[in-house]
Amino acid sequence: MGRKSILRNRKEKSKKVEQWTLAILPKLKTTNLGNLTMDDLALLMKKSKSTIYQYFTTKEEIFEYITQTRIDNLNTYKAEIAMEVLQLNYNYETLARILTEGAKDISSFYLRQLELHYPTAWKIIEDFLFGLLEDLKQFYISGIEGGLFKPISPELLIKLDEYFIMQLIMDDTFFNKTQKTLESIIKDYMFLKFEGLMK
Structure with missing residues (x-):
């Protein structure tokens, strides 16, 4: 059994803490997260357990x-997409760039492991993705009504996105x-989806 942490006030997390925690993501692409111990995480972060x-x-x-x-x-994608919806100044690469940045250093295996072993962390991703689907729906509706996109069912488009994303x-x-x-794969999907929608 691993050492239990003592309940006490934690230090405020700095930019450095953000850097050394995010740095472990590429190392976890094929790791079974359920088997990880605090010792393993300390080793991956190159920090002592007491520091963590x-x-x-x-x-x-x-x-x-x-x-x-x-x-x-x-x-940050929300403000950019909201502006594009208002102006119908469409550029699928904006959305693709933001989504690929989100997928950087992450594998599908990692996401599945996160859902399985750390449901509270997965819920953060899930909430973000459902919000993204809502924003995309509004984007499609505005694009179709504004004559930017072909008149395709927004419900069908969202169903395709839901399958892809979820x-x-x-x-x-x-x-x-x-x-x-x-x-x-995200880049390919975004290209096929939006270039196919364009009039």
Whole structure:
């Protein structure tokens, strides 16, 4: 059994803490997250356990922090997409760039492991993705009404996005067969989706 952390006030997390926690993501692409111990995480972060316990109480808290930090960085997409919807100044590469930045250093296997072993961290991602689907729906409706997109059912478009976002990105069997990264698949999907929609 691992050492239990002592309940005490934690230090405020700095930019350096953000850097050394996010730096472990590329190392976890094929790791079973359920088997990880605090010792393993300390080794991956190249920090002592006592240093980690100054900022985090549990492994769950570490993964929640990593996930929330990444999602906070991604939330910039909202302002950009909102502006495009208002102006109908469409550029699919804006959205593709933001989504691929979110997928950077992450694999479908990692996402599935996160959902399985750290549901509170996964909920942060899930909430973000459902918000993204809502924003995309408004984008499609505005684009169709404004004559930018072909008159295709917004409900169908959202169903396709929902399948892609909520199922395909966690299908590591698919990624093993294609040998493609999550980032490259997102780029391909966005290109096919939006270039096909354009009039």
